[in-house]
Amino acid sequence: MPGPVVVFIEQRDGKFKKACWEALSEGRRLATALGAPLHAVTAGSGIAEAAKECAQYGADAVKVADHAKLKAYANAAYARIVSKQAGNASAVLFSATALGKDLSGHVAAMLGTSVAQDCTELKVEGGRILAKRPVYAGKAYATVAVKAGPLVATLRPNVFKASAPDAAKPANVENLPIDAQDADFRAAVKEILASASKKMELTEANVIVAGGRGMKGAEHWGLITDLATALGGAQGASRAVVDAGWRPHEEQVGQTGKTVSPTLYVACGISGAIQHLAGMSSSKYIVAINKDPDAPIFKVANYGIVGDVFEVLPALTAEVKKLRE
Amino acid sequence: MNIVVCVKRVPDSSARIKPGADGKSIDPAGVEFVLNPYDEYAVEEGLRIKEKAGAGEVTVLALGGPESAETIRKALAMGADKGIHLKETAPGRDFIATAQAIAADLKPRPVDVLLFGNRAIDDDGAQIAAETATLLGLPYVGVVTKLELNGRTATAHRPIEGGVEVVEVALPAAFSAQKGLNEPRFASLKGIMAAKKKPLEEKPAAAGEPRMELVKLDSPPARPAPRIVGNGKDAVPALVKLLREEAKVI
Ligand SMILES: Cc1cc2nc3c(=O)[nH]c(=O)nc-3n(C[C@H](O)[C@H](O)[C@H](O)COP(=O)(O)OP(=O)(O)OC[C@H]3O[C@@H](n4cnc5c(N)ncnc54)[C@H](O)[C@@H]3O)c2cc1C
Ligand SMILES: Nc1ncnc2c1ncn2[C@@H]1O[C@H](COP(=O)(O)O)[C@@H](O)[C@H]1O
Numbered sequence: 001m002p003g004p005v006v007v008f009i010e011q012r013d014g015k016f017k018k019a020c021w022e023a024l025s026e027g028r029r030l031a032t033a034l035g036a037p038l039h040a041v042t043a044g045s046g047i048a049e050a051a052k053e054c055a056q057y058g059a060d061a062v063k064v065a066d067h068a069k070l071k072a073y074a075n076a077a078y079a080r081i082v083s084k085q086a087g088n089a090s091a092v093l094f095s096a097t098a099l100g101k102d103l104s105g106h107v108a109a110m111l112g113t114s115v116a117q118d119c120t121e122l123k124v125e126g127g128r129i130l131a132k133r134p135v136y137a138g139k140a141y142a143t144v145a146v147k148a149g150p151l152v153a154t155l156r157p158n159v160f161k162a163s164a165p166d167a168a169k170p171a172n173v174e175n176l177p178i179d180a181q182d183a184d185f186r187a188a189v190k191e192i193l194a195s196a197s198k199k200m201e202l203t204e205a206n207v208i209v210a211g212g213r214g215m216k217g218a219e220h221w222g223l224i225t226d227l228a229t230a231l232g233g234a235q236g237a238s239r240a241v242v243d244a245g246w247r248p249h250e251e252q253v254g255q256t257g258k259t260v261s262p263t264l265y266v267a268c269g270i271s272g273a274i275q276h277l278a279g280m281s282s283s284k285y286i287v288a289i290n291k292d293p294d295a296p297i298f299k300v301a302n303y304g305i306v307g308d309v310f311e312v313l314p315a316l317t318a319e320v321k322k323l324r325e
Numbered sequence: 326m327n328i329v330v331c332v333k334r335v336p337d338s339s340a341r342i343k344p345g346a347d348g349k350s351i352d353p354a355g356v357e358f359v360l361n362p363y364d365e366y367a368v369e370e371g372l373r374i375k376e377k378a379g380a381g382e383v384t385v386l387a388l389g390g391p392e393s394a395e396t397i398r399k400a401l402a403m404g405a406d407k408g409i410h411l412k413e414t415a416p417g418r419d420f421i422a423t424a425q426a427i428a429a430d431l432k433p434r435p436v437d438v439l440l441f442g443n444r445a446i447d448d449d450g451a452q453i454a455a456e457t458a459t460l461l462g463l464p465y466v467g468v469v470t471k472l473e474l475n476g477r478t479a480t481a482h483r484p485i486e487g488g489v490e491v492v493e494v495a496l497p498a499a500f501s502a503q504k505g506l507n508e509p510r511f512a513s514l515k516g517i518m519a520a521k522k523k524p525l526e527e528k529p530a531a532a533g534e535p536r537m538e539l540v541k542l543d544s545p546p547a548r549p550a551p552r553i554v555g556n557g558k559d560a561v562p563a564l565v566k567l568l569r570e571e572a573k574v575i
Contacts, residue, residue: 073490075455075465098485102467105455114420114537115452130540135448139342140351142448143540186464186494193482193489201486207574231575249470249505250484255338255446256362256504264574275338282545285572287564293553300548303567307557315558319565320575 003088003150005031007059009042010099014050016042019095019157019204021057026122026160027093028058033124036090039063041176043078045071048173055171057163065176073099074188077180079106084179086111089150091122091129096154096203108152116144116153118259120282137255137278157204159261200234202251207233207264210253210280211241214269214290214309218246223313224268230320236260236280238270254279269309272297289313326381328371330405330440331427331457332364334389334396335447344542351542358392360399363442365509366502368400371440373507374474381437382406388426388530389413401520402512408523411530420448422533424456429531431461438479439499443468458499466492470505 007027009020024040031038040054043065054062065081082103086092092107094100096118104115120141121132129151135142145151202208209228215221221235228235237247239254253260255275265283270276272288272295280286281300288301289312298304305312336342336356343352360368368385375381385400387393388411397408411426418426431439439461441454458465470489471482479498483490512520554560554567568575 075467076459079459098468098483098490101451102455105452105467106459106465108421108452109424109456109459112421112534112536114422114456114535115450116537117449117451133449134545135542136336136340136342136351137446137449138545140344141543141545143543144537145540146536147538149536183462183464187466187492187498189490190493191491192485193491195488199487204486249503252504259449264568264572273339274341278338281548285568285574286548287568298551298553301551302549302572303564304551304553305555305557305560305564306553307560311558312561315561316564319561323565323569323575 002034002036002090004037004039005034005091005093006039006041006082006086006089007093008082008100008103009040009054010095010097011042011044011047011050014044014047016050016053017095017097018162019097021162022157022160023093023095023155024054024057024059025163026155028163030091030122030124030129034090037061039085041082041085043070043081048175052171052173053165055169056165056167058169060172062171062173063176064173065178067178069178069185072189074185075102075106076187077184078103079110080180080184081176081178083107083110085176086150091151091153094154096156100154104152104154111149111152113146113149113152116151118156119153120156120159122153134259134282137259138282139278156261158206202234202236202253202258202260205234205262207231208236208260208262209233209266209268210236210238210270211268212238212270213240215241220310221246223309227266227313227317227320230317230324231264233262233264238276267297267301268313270297271295272300326375326378326437327435328374328381328383328438328440329431329434329436330364330367330371330383330385330400331453332368332385332387332396332400333361333442333445334358334387334393335361335445338362338446344544348541349539360396361442361445363444363446363502363504366504366506367440367442368403368405369507369509370472370502371438372404374438377474384409386411386427386430388423394525397525398520399512401523402516403510404516406523408525410525410527412527414529415532417535417538418533419535419537420450420452421456422535424453424460425533426530427453427457428460437496439463439497441499441501443501443503454499454501461499463497463499464494465499466494467501468503469500470503472500472506
């Protein structure tokens with residue numbers, strides 16, 4: 001039997017992330033295709049009971065490292081625990097979150113292998129796993145495989161489907177020893193500063209409303225916020241806007257910002273420079289609002305409105321609100 | 326203070342990327358190459374750490390073909406003191422083999438602060454930093470937007486979903502730079518001239534043990550034909566109708 005598919009499930013304050021259920025569900029599909037068992041591995045403090053939820057997404061075994069020392073994320077310590085479970089694995093999967101992207105690199109180094117970051121597709125062909133991932137921020141896609149050992153991969157949030165949890169599935173829970181060394185805690189997180197606004201994370205959002213220089217100034221951002229709120233989405237920005245100081249860095253979409261693939265991306269007053277398109281052109285539906293009919297953004301937009309954002313946005317927000325009522 | 330910054334030569338962010346005839350590499354026609362933008366933040370941070378400490382040395386290291394020397398010179402022109410060029414010897418090198426070669430070279434050298442970009446904008450690996458740090462046994466904080474040194478202790482800020490992690494580490498330590506960390510300086514004409522005379526050590530890169538192979542490189546899937554719904558706010562009802570009935574997204 002091929003070695004297990006191991007999926008790391010991340011939690012904060014005992015709450016598991018939706019993106020992890022996506023990764024675990026994809027892990028289930030992969031394990032079934034390989035004829036391998038599926039193991040969920042998680043680490044934290046006081047999470048043993050909550051971890052049982054992993055079984056509902058098809059984990060044959062739920063392995064929990066539960067210790068006060070693991071309450072805060074400590075990259076090397078977490079990696080020591082995960083890599084111990086991964087020696088004979090077929091694949092080790094993470095969500096491509098801030099934590100998953102960080103942890104996967106440490107685990108890969110301990111296993112002597114590379115990571116396929118931000119994968120958008122996994123499949124089994126002739127007994128080996130092929131992983132597809134955007135490179136050049138989405139200007140091209142690479143298909144990669146490992147020559148030996150486990151495939152270590154992170155899965156882009158919002159791309160893989162989480163299956164419906166099966167509450168009847170019994171949990172087979174195993175406690176893991178904490179054999180991390182003191183040195184593994186040298187870069188442990190000391191504290192987490194909550195972001196001022198309880199904003200939705202761009203890479204996890206299903207809907208993104210993004211603004212560019214056409215918004216003319218930070219004082220007009222309420223128009224973006226209003227539409228994002230009406231659509232239940234997150235806000236993004238072009239680099240021009242971030243560099244002008246209208247919006248924070250973490251909202252930048254593009255080659256030197258975030259690569260996103262929401263179901264709906266609304267670009268407002270964004271010209272569609274190649275570096276911006278790189279980061280968002282894998283969105284399922286793109287709407288562009290720009291007063292210049294020749295703006296390159298219209299080349300990737302499913303639907304475009306040629307017009308002034310100051311006129312179109314309030315009307316669009318009102319129309320969406322009307323629908324939602 | 327010994328500061329080492331790892332830098333990579335990558336296609337310019339405005340480059341159009343087309344898979345080449347072999348289906349594995351990119352078609353180099355018309356592509357310009359630059360110092361990876363994230364590495365500019367790392368170089369800048371290295372220079373600032375040295376300037377603040379009032380002493381020390383900033384070394385830039387690049388693994389790559391002969392052209393990587395140009396990338397090292399760019400960092401030297403910004404103000405770094407010397408370069409190490411690990412010349413590519415092994416085609417088919419993957420991420421871990423890159424990290425192994427960098428770590429092999431750095432192992433015997435004294436390093437207090439090791440800096441990387443958080444990702445190279447060509448293959449978007451986002452892992453060399455964590456891997457190299459792990460191989461060297463250094464504590465590592467990745468994707469850093471703020472770095473403060475106080476004697477032998479560093480405090481780093483690292484944005485995560487909905488917040489910022491604060492991590493405190495003792496030096497020696499490794500970090501990767503994210504946009505927002507600083508504003509990289511431009512190389513002055515004087516800097517560019519001076520860079521030509523700065524020491525550049527060249528040696529073959531250790532082979533490492535590649536594990537990952539590129540099966541193929543594709544263009545992104547084509548997007549459906551674009552459609553202009555209309556002009557101005559009068560087009561809004563039609564747009565909403567399409568989003569609701571055709572796209573089914575609202
Ligand atoms: C190394 C490097 C990396 C980069 N990385 C990124 C990146 O990650 N992300 C990114 O976005 N950019 C990036 N860029 C910058 C990129 O090249 C563009 O400069 C930037 O995307 C332009 O932002 P913009 O579309 O908001 O502004 P502009 O290009 O100035 O476009 C503004 C648009 O608004 C329209 N407009 C103006 N007024 C109105 C109005 N009232 N109503 C409607 N429309 C209006 C105009 O017609 C125009 O199309 C990078 C550049 C470099 C060199
Ligand atoms: N060939 C290389 N030579 C030197 N440094 C590199 C090389 N490749 C990657 N790096 C460093 O590692 C960082 C992250 O790269 P990556 O993990 O490939 O996205 C880069 O920003 C560089 O600082």
